[in-house]
Ligand code: SAH
Ligand code: SF4
């Protein structure tokens with residue numbers, strides 16, 4: 515018997531990349547590859563990359579540099595670069611880093627087995643006409659009771675700072691029936707929570723019975739699947755939060771009370787320069803409507819500070835928006851100029867100023883996150899156990915509001931959905947005891 519070939523995979527960037535990595539593992543699994551977490555043992559190394567900020571892209575080149583001695587020792591090692599840097603820089607990667615054998619874009623990775631079989635230097639960054647999901651094996655690389663499910667990809671919004679419309683291409687939605695089938699299949703394999711993914715997930719408009727389905731219609735369909743206890747979705751754009759999606763947050767107990775709704779800035783002038791196509795007030799109104807439908811919803815967002823032209827007054831408007839919304843969770847980034855985007859042409863805010871703004875915004879967001887988390891103490895919550903904890907008899911899971919929760923539960927099992935009462939809040943998790 516020949517020994518199985520080993521695949522080492524490293525994933526950078528967003529949850530879509532995590533999902534894509536799982537699908538690539540499955541595709542290579544059908545070719546006889548098994549996963550390893552020891553890079554030195556690998557016959558194939560796959561780096562699934564992110565292009566969103568300069569730092570993310572640079573990581574690829576430093577990681578490739580570190581692979582050089584391994585490739586020298588093992589000339590048969592197949593080095594593959596996938597994901598958004600592959601899409602953005604294509605053949606340039608091989609020119610700069612000759613140790614790279616294969617470059618494959620996010621819309622072409624179903625052809626990875628063919629590229630590997632063909633051997634030699636291969637680049638595939640097409641946006642093929644066929645649907646990659648039709649050419650991938652069934653889901654097997656599952657990580658416990660939660661799973662991601664891509665329903666929509668790409669983006670037509672062209673925010674002035676963002677590479678996603680270029681790396682992921684135009685907005686495309688998968689047909690509803692395929693998604694329902696994939697979800698049923700996941701539930702049959704023990705999944706109890708599904709997070710629907712899309713770069714603009716709430717712009718979903720997949721073909722379905724009776725015409726194009728909206729995201730809310732899809733979620734209502736998923737909520738009928740027996741055994742699917744929790745549904746989440748990410749990432750949404752404020753302009754695509756339609757009435758029925760908001761209503762679904764009030765109607766469906768399976769739809770978790772958490773919403774990641776990036777706003778980027780609280781200044782209308784900057785929002786306009788960012789080509790966000792919504793104002794500060796539009797955003798605040800959406801938040802009011804969501805809170806009316808689901809008062810306990812936890813809100814999350816993304817912020818960019820130091821966008822070209824951002825003044826102290828613009829930045830103050832961002833802090834002010836944060837104070838009036840109160841976010842339970844948030845990500846904030848210093849603006850990073852990306853090649854090929856319109857904003858990259860504009861003069862940058864001084865680095866020291868941008869850094870100080872980032873610190874201020876992060877301090878405010880962290881304080882809000884802490885106080886919302888502390889307000890959970892004493893409350894009853896649902897917890898889905900995802901893994902066994904480091905301490906004896908400890909289970910680790912997520913609450914409905916997506917807080918990490920530790921529960922002392924000697925009888926606990928991965929995949930159980932329990933009721934618990936929150937005992938304490940620490941910097942990034944809650945501890946709770948099980949009620950039922
Ligand atoms: N589709 C999502 C976000 C995709 S990128 C949306 O519409 O919001 C995730 C986050 O990265 C963005 O929300 C933004 O805050 C940040 N980001 C994107 N481009 C950036 C850049 N050039 N510099 C800094 N942050 C950026
Ligand atoms: Fe990027 Fe804007 Fe599209 Fe989000 S909506 S992926 S930030 S272009």
Ligand code: F3S
Nearest residue numbers: 527528564565566598
């Ligand atoms: Fe990065 Fe591509 Fe996701 S640029 S954030 S991996 S869509």
